[in-house]
Amino acid sequence: MMRSLHTAAAGMTGQQFNIDTIANNLSNVNTTGFKRNRADFEDLLYQTVRTAGTPATEETLVPVGVQVGHGTKVAATQKLFGQGSLQNTGNESDLAIAGEGFFRVQQYDGSFAYTRDGSFKIDSNGQLVTSQGYKVIPEVILPEGFIRESLNVTQDGRVFVNLPGQDDPIQAGQMELVRFVNPAGLQAVGENLFTVSAASGDPIAGLPGLDGMGQLQHRFLENSNVEIVREMVDMITAQRAYEFNSKAIQTSDSMLGIAATLKR
Structure with a gap:
């Protein structure tokens, strides 16, 4: 099965969490003393196909390796304690x-x-x-x-x-x-x-x-330190990232469909 299916699914899950965080910020835009949250992400484990520095010949080494990532995950949600108006x-x-x-x-x-x-x-x-x-x-x-x-x-x-x-x-x-x-x-x-x-x-x-x-x-x-314009821009960015990951799943599915229809 293609890695990209699970990788893109991890990306969609991460962006859904990002949208949840943004929605909570927007819902508290009028909450006294509220401090906005920010979702931080990190990449998942990599599958190493070839390690950098592997001997290529008796005198040379491979300068770069071959690694394939497996998507993203939420690393932290941080409260930003900037002063509100x-x-x-x-x-x-x-x-x-x-x-x-x-x-x-x-x-x-x-x-x-x-x-x-x-x-x-x-x-x-x-x-x-x-x-x-x-x-x-x-x-x-x-x-x-x-x-x-x-x-x-x-x-x-x-x-x-x-x-x-x-x-x-x-x-x-x-x-x-x-x-x-x-x-x-x-x-x-x-x-x-x-x-x-x-x-x-x-x-x-x-x-x-x-x-x-x-x-x-x-x-x-x-007042809350939530800035509506910033949250809306972050929401658009998260929405597009979610959409791009869904396109990756559709593309992977299309490639699998092509492979399934191959005939000798």
Whole structure:
């Protein structure tokens, strides 16, 4: 059986995965803090018909070998943590990170997760939480009776509010950020959250604006870093590659048909 049938089929499978990745990027074009994925590919094993350097005569060697490839496979899907554009929302509980870093949140089971989504909410206890109700760590608990419109978060993460009858604001908390040596190694778990993996390294906590951390932008949100034009171009490229591989299968099938009709 012709190798090209299986080789082209591997190419079609790879391009289907590429389209799946692009579709996920496009579906999250309006997801706050979303980071686009990129599919990386590598070639499969080669069948070596003749090894380079094989003696041709007693005095000469074959300068190049003969190898036949067997297609492609997905090597990795990488998160690209480029900065998304910042959008002014005017909402007093919205925060965006301008630069490197993640917010740390505590899930219901007590474990920690990390996010770039700063669309926080204030629960009935005056605590800053995510849309799923996960607590922001370090905890920020606003005092009872505070004036909501007075909430202010500085670029270095200090949280200030005013109380009725008082002119001077009081500090209600201090935001922290977390960064990683290899953020691309984080495990995406949905809900705009990431968890630590062996590849990401341990979290490094710090104050916004210090030690390589980004600064906070109050009343802003970070948009997805998906660029629609780039994704559409990548989609067209993947579609054509898929089509070319299908043509290779059709050509191989036609060649087999010719061979099957040979007569003496």
